[in-house]
Every structure is written in C-alpha cells, then in structure tokens.
Amino acid sequence: MPHRVVLLAAVLSTLFLYGCDERAAVRVAGSSTVLPVISRAAEQFRVDHPEVNVIVNAGGSGVGINQLGEGKIDVGMSSRELTAAERDRYPEADFRIHAVGLDAVVPAVSSEIYEAGVTSLSLDQIADIYRGEIGNWRGVGGPDRDILVVDKEASRGTRHVFMEAVFGDGGAEAPGADLVLGSNNEEQTAVTQSDAAIGMLSVAWLNEDVRGLAIDMEDSSVVSPTPERMAAGKYPITRELLLITTGTPEGSARQFLEFLLSADGQRIVEEAGYVRLR
Amino acid sequence: MSVSGRIGKGFVVGSTLVSASVIFLIGVFLLLYSWDAVVREGWLLFGGTWNPADGRFGILAMLYGTAAVTAIALVVALPLGLATAVFTAEILPGRYRLAVKSALELLAGIPSIVYGLVAVALVSVWIEDLFALQTGRTVLSAGLILAVMILPTMITLSDDALHHVPRRYREAAEALGLYRFEVVRRAVWPIARTDVAGAALLALGRAMGETMATMLVVGGVDRLPGSPADVLLPGQTITSKLGREMAETAFGSVHFSAMIFMGLVLFVFVLGLTMVALIYFYHPEDRRYV
Amino acid sequence: MKRISRHWINRCFVFAAWTAAGLCGLLLAGLLAAITWKGMGAMNPEFLLTRARDFGSAGGIFYQLAGSLLLVVAAALLCFPVAVGTALFKSEYLRSKRLKHLSTLLVYGLNGVPSIIFGIFGLIFFVNVLDTGVSWFVGSVILAMMMLPTVVQAAYQAIESIPTMYRESARALGLSKWQIVVKVLLPQGLGGAITGLFLGLARAVGETAPIMFIATAFSGVDVPGSLFEPVTTLPTHLLALAQQATDPQALQNAWGTGLVLMGLVTCFSVLGLVSRTKLRRFSQR
Numbered sequence: 001m002p003h004r005v006v007l008l009a010a011v012l013s014t015l016f017l018y019g020c021d022e023r024a025a026v027r028v029a030g031s032s033t034v035l036p037v038i039s040r041a042a043e044q045f046r047v048d049h050p051e052v053n054v055i056v057n058a059g060g061s062g063v064g065i066n067q068l069g070e071g072k073i074d075v076g077m078s079s080r081e082l083t084a085a086e087r088d089r090y091p092e093a094d095f096r097i098h099a100v101g102l103d104a105v106v107p108a109v110s111s112e113i114y115e116a117g118v119t120s121l122s123l124d125q126i127a128d129i130y131r132g133e134i135g136n137w138r139g140v141g142g143p144d145r146d147i148l149v150v151d152k153e154a155s156r157g158t159r160h161v162f163m164e165a166v167f168g169d170g171g172a173e174a175p176g177a178d179l180v181l182g183s184n185n186e187e188q189t190a191v192t193q194s195d196a197a198i199g200m201l202s203v204a205w206l207n208e209d210v211r212g213l214a215i216d217m218e219d220s221s222v223v224s225p226t227p228e229r230m231a232a233g234k235y236p237i238t239r240e241l242l243l244i245t246t247g248t249p250e251g252s253a254r255q256f257l258e259f260l261l262s263a264d265g266q267r268i269v270e271e272a273g274y275v276r277l278r
Numbered sequence: 279m280s281v282s283g284r285i286g287k288g289f290v291v292g293s294t295l296v297s298a299s300v301i302f303l304i305g306v307f308l309l310l311y312s313w314d315a316v317v318r319e320g321w322l323l324f325g326g327t328w329n330p331a332d333g334r335f336g337i338l339a340m341l342y343g344t345a346a347v348t349a350i351a352l353v354v355a356l357p358l359g360l361a362t363a364v365f366t367a368e369i370l371p372g373r374y375r376l377a378v379k380s381a382l383e384l385l386a387g388i389p390s391i392v393y394g395l396v397a398v399a400l401v402s403v404w405i406e407d408l409f410a411l412q413t414g415r416t417v418l419s420a421g422l423i424l425a426v427m428i429l430p431t432m433i434t435l436s437d438d439a440l441h442h443v444p445r446r447y448r449e450a451a452e453a454l455g456l457y458r459f460e461v462v463r464r465a466v467w468p469i470a471r472t473d474v475a476g477a478a479l480l481a482l483g484r485a486m487g488e489t490m491a492t493m494l495v496v497g498g499v500d501r502l503p504g505s506p507a508d509v510l511l512p513g514q515t516i517t518s519k520l521g522r523e524m525a526e527t528a529f530g531s532v533h534f535s536a537m538i539f540m541g542l543v544l545f546v547f548v549l550g551l552t553m554v555a556l557i558y559f560y561h562p563e564d565r566r567y568v
Numbered sequence: 569m570k571r572i573s574r575h576w577i578n579r580c581f582v583f584a585a586w587t588a589a590g591l592c593g594l595l596l597a598g599l600l601a602a603i604t605w606k607g608m609g610a611m612n613p614e615f616l617l618t619r620a621r622d623f624g625s626a627g628g629i630f631y632q633l634a635g636s637l638l639l640v641v642a643a644a645l646l647c648f649p650v651a652v653g654t655a656l657f658k659s660e661y662l663r664s665k666r667l668k669h670l671s672t673l674l675v676y677g678l679n680g681v682p683s684i685i686f687g688i689f690g691l692i693f694f695v696n697v698l699d700t701g702v703s704w705f706v707g708s709v710i711l712a713m714m715m716l717p718t719v720v721q722a723a724y725q726a727i728e729s730i731p732t733m734y735r736e737s738a739r740a741l742g743l744s745k746w747q748i749v750v751k752v753l754l755p756q757g758l759g760g761a762i763t764g765l766f767l768g769l770a771r772a773v774g775e776t777a778p779i780m781f782i783a784t785a786f787s788g789v790d791v792p793g794s795l796f797e798p799v800t801t802l803p804t805h806l807l808a809l810a811q812q813a814t815d816p817q818a819l820q821n822a823w824g825t826g827l828v829l830m831g832l833v834t835c836f837s838v839l840g841l842v843s844r845t846k847l848r849r850f851s852q853r
Contacts, residue, residue, distance in 0.1 A: 063526050153523065177499065
C-alpha cells in the first residue's frame, strides 16, 4: 500500500504547485446579448496576446453588474444602462461605461405568423399582448390562433430595454406571458418551436424561423430594424452594447477594451450581427 | 500510545468531524442567509406573487410546481416500477437478474442534464403535439421526465425489497397450493411493503430535488394555475427557480435571502423525507451499499 | 367457480407484471437507443479533439472533456482521505450502536441532499463568504462533499466485512490498535474506498447544478491556469447547448456531448463494478 500513498501525495503536490502558477486573466460576465461579440473577440484577442486569458461567462446584464459591483469580475457586459438602484447598491464602486456597438431589440414572431401577414405592430399593440389584453393573433390582423407570449427573466437587459420602450418601465410585469425564459438562445428556440409565438430578441438572433417585426410608428411610418435605421436612431428600441468597469480600466482589461474599439474589434461586432460604432 | 498511533487517531477523528459537519454546515448556512427574508417578509414568503422588482417574494407558485411535478412523477413511476419489480423478483428466472440489475444501475446513472436534453428536444415536442398546446414546456412534461428518471431507482429498490423476503415464506405458501398472485400478496408483500414504502419515499425525495431536467422543460412561469389539476400549463418548481434565478441575485439583498429561503424549504423537505424513509421504513444497515 | 376466478386473477396479475416490465424495458431501452443514436451523429475525432467555437454549435468538446476530468479527479483526491478516515473511525472507534446508526443516517441524509442545494451552499460559503471566486477548486470541494457518502459507506462496508478473527489474531500477535488499523484494516478499507470513489465519480462527473454557479465559465477557458480559475465542463456545456435546441448544429453537438458524458459515467461505473468484484475476491481469501 505505501506506494499508493506516495503516488497520491505526488499527485496532490503536483496539483498544488500547478495551482500556484497564475496567468493574467480578464474575467468578463453578464448579458447574453453582448456575449457573442465578446466571446469571438476573446478568441481573436488570445491569438495576439497568448499571455492573457479572457474568461467569459453569461448570466444576463443584471448578473454582470452585480458581480462587477461585488468585485468578482473585471468587466461586466450589459445591454442596458445601469439603474439607480444598482448604483445605490454598490456606492463604493466607480462604474465606468464603455459602448462597443449598437443593437436593436425586436419583437420577434414565429415564421408562420409573419407569413400569415403580421409583419409590423405598434408599441401599443405589443403592450396589449404582453398585458394579456390581446390573446389571439386575430386581434392584430393575423390568423385565428392563440398567441404564445414569451417573456424573459427580470434581470435580462433585453427585457429591460424592451419593457422600457413598450410600457415606459423597464421592470414592468407582463401578466400575459405564457413562458419566461432566459438567454436569447433559449428565447429563439421557444419562438422557433412554436407556430404562434411572440418574443423579444436582439436583432442578431433573427433568422428565417424567427422573424423580426417592424414597428408602426405614431406618425404612421413603418420602421424596420435595418443597420442604417438603427445607426440613425430611427428604430424605436435601439440600445448600446456596453462594457462596464469599475474605475479606469488598466492592464489587460484596458488592452481588451482597446481591441474591441479597434477596426478588428468593430468588425467582430458587425460579424456578430450588430451595428458598429465607428 | 505511540506517536504514529496518536497522529492516526487524530486523523481519523478529524476526518469524521469534517464528514459529519458537512450536512450541519449546509443547514446552518441556509438558515443564516434566509433569516433576513424571514424577518422582513414573514408569512408573506408563502404568498402567491413573486416579483423582485416590487419586493414581493411569495414562493407559493414554486411550492405548487414542486408538489405537482413530484406527484405526477410518483403516480407514473410507483405502479409501473412496482409491477416491474414484481416481474424481476418473482417471475424472471434468477440467472437474468444480474444483467437486469446492471442495466438499471446504468440507467440510474444517466446525468440529469442528459435527461434535460431529452426533455427539451423530444418530450416537450411530443407533449405539444399530443395535446395541441401552444408550448410543450409544461408541468406535465417535467413530471413525466422525472418519472422516467426515478423509474430505475424505484424498480431496483422495490426489487431488492421483494428479493430479500426469505425463500421459505414463498415455499410454504406454494406448498399450500396458492397461485403466484396469492403467494406474492399473502406471503411476500406483507414483509416487503415497508421497504417498498421506504423506496417510494427515497424516490420522492430525489424527484423533488432534481434540477436540470425540470429547469429546462417546466416553462419558468411563476404563476399559480386556476386549478391545481391544470398541469398542461407552464409552471415553476423550487429547483428550477433556484437554477434560473440564483446567479441573478445580489449577495446580501432580500431577493438573495428569499431565494436561499426557498432552498432551505427544499432542504428541510427532502431531508425529512430521507430521514422518515430511513428510520421507519428502509434499513440500510441490512444491505450492502456498494 | 371460485377456483376459476382465482385462476383468472392470477393470470391478470402475471399479465400486468409482464406488461409493466415490457413497458419499462421499451421505455428505458428506447431512451438509451435515442441518446446513443442521436449522439453517434456528432461523433468523430474532430469533435473529441478540437475546441468549441460559436457557442459550441461548431467545433468540438476537447477542453470541456478535459475540464470535467480535472474537476472530478481533484474532487476524488480531496474526498478520498477524509472518507477513509471517517470509515475507519466508524468501524473501529465508534462503540455505541446508537452513534453508529446516527452516523449512517447522516451519511444517507447527505447523500439525499438535492444537488442544487450543494451549489447554493458553495455560492454562499465559498464564493461570497470566503471570497474564493468562481473556480475549479470550489467546484472540486463541493463535488467532494457530494461524493463523500458513497465513498465512506463503501470503505466502511469493506472494513466491516473483514472477519473478526483477523483482528483477534493481530491483537494476539501483540499489535497495537493503530498497527492493526494500518496493517489489517486499511488495505481492505482502501479497496472499498476506491470502489466507492469510482461510483462517486460516476455521479459527480454528470452533475450540473452544484457547479454551474461556482466553478465554470462559458468560454475563454481552455485548461485553467491555476486551481483558482474557472473550468469549462461537459454538463454545463450541454446546458448551454440544450437551451438552443432548434439550431440543428447546436442540437447535434448537444447529443454528442450527452453521449460522451454518458460514456464517462459508464466508464466510471464499470471500473467501480470491476473493483467491487476484485474486492469480493480479496475478502473471501
């Protein structure tokens, strides 16, 4: 038996020594909307800076801001502005906000509904759907089918921005919701699986099964979320993709932010389906 | 006592203390960190509305969801598992037993996240088509996938219970000219039934605490249905709520504390079930664990 | 008349048992077949040996596989000494029957604690109170706690199965209590603990809920640079993939990941089975 004990000790001590070797790491977490940009950028960044490890985690904008406030991460990803409550919660944290791209939150419907003729809605109609007052697509000129209303978890930045535009309150309740899901991926899956769903999605997640609706404006123009209209601020639910740090970023975090704002970084923003800033 | 003896005893006592403290540590920390919510919210914690934005933390919808999925799982798995155990223990020739037991062990070992994938990619789609629903992410889907998950445990524990009834009881009953049904009912069942009840309680505890499969397929809506039998609607269980929302809460907030409170409720329930099963029904000292 | 109805009841009873068994067999075999069949579609050397790209919908799972193994192996190393020590104490030093029963209850109670509770506990105790950050180390400690009951119980039963005669003869030879423990009981206990360890590993490697808040990162981690960095694992990767279940490529990779995870679980279970058989032979020697 002794040789086994020796072996065990050897393995343990190797592990421990291994544990002492630290590389520079930038810890990033938060919004699943910003995530595709950051995880692609991190892959690219590592090629040029092999000594730095960019560790990326999802969770939602709220999670990113909380973890940043608690000092667990170096950079928070957020798809919305910080709320006053969040600033109050971490009075000693000096939040600095860095925009890296533009995004639109789009009411997204199952392709069956889009093809049946519902290609645009007004913000009031969307509000009625999420309030539960319109329960059938007939109510907005669509086919006679019950609407599957897909909501998002409260901490999601996409929801916050959407609800802000639709109800004027980012934390509004949606009594009409049939499903409450998390990430953009999960939301997209539910809308695809259904043939009568509406959800809220970032523009980068639209495809032939999940179609984005244009918005009927009060001046009776119809605005669809094209890059040009988003860049011009015409689409009503547009937002910036944000990275948040506490204090002025330094070292590897600073390098990473600079990379994102460089031409290469901005190209990644565009490849991920968003609109570049410069 | 020699030096090595003393060190040895110290090590042995120390590791026992570590092992024994784990479960207390978990309980104490859950209690400690849910205290804030208990003090501030009191009985409101058992209310029907959960909305962190307005500071409302009622866990009733989650309690209902947990009860409903567990009940569905048990209603399906208990009769099916027990009848199958009767087959493996009383009808199947003994030489196949090892193979069946090994297969069941393999099935019991499938990770819950794999069941989650099966649930979200297959079961929810079937349920949606079968009942022509808007969405297949329902309490029923979660209950059914849990039933499949606990089925191997249910079968193997009930099979053990039946198998441990000494042969002579069966032989005596057979000698009286009883049919197999009567042998099982009159000779085997009275002895095995406490162990079967224990097995059911353990399976119940497991279903209650399952997270990944439930979380992916239950729907995530914290709302009480019109009637408790409306299981074709999306719902939320304690575990799915914890899995989805735990990471979103800020440490030290009432929201965080209310989430921990939910964890405490689950912990107490499952531990209680396990203890009742072990003390009154199922006697682990009688059988080999490995 | 009476006789005929008894006969029919019996027939129905046997028929019901057969039907239930057939149904369960079909259900469970269908489940295994579906996982295997769908998983095989993704299986190729590239899938196993390259890194994940595009949220895991492209590329492979090499680092997830490596990360899962790192996480559970470290957990096993942490769990092993504590479990063996506990088993020795229980069998050799604990005299009172009631205390023995209590310790069994504690072990089984811990075994029954839902996995998500371990995750929450880890989040409070390690990540927030001790401020260790989300890391490999914390994940391993929590998984070690989850494995503890299985390993303790396996080691304990292996030690208990040593005939009293061995202990008596050792005592007659003038060995001290600790010498008996080291020379006679420990070898058998270690064997049992190794069996338990494999079974514990089979459970731990598939666990998602305990580690998803406290040990893993979504991307950017290949092999963690130190024990205090996050890892990336198969179960959490599968969780991310299962949430995009309509993207055919992601779904394909999800099934592949599921199959690999099942393969790992089965490997550990089989190792446990083999080691158990070996152990039996030893104790009958």
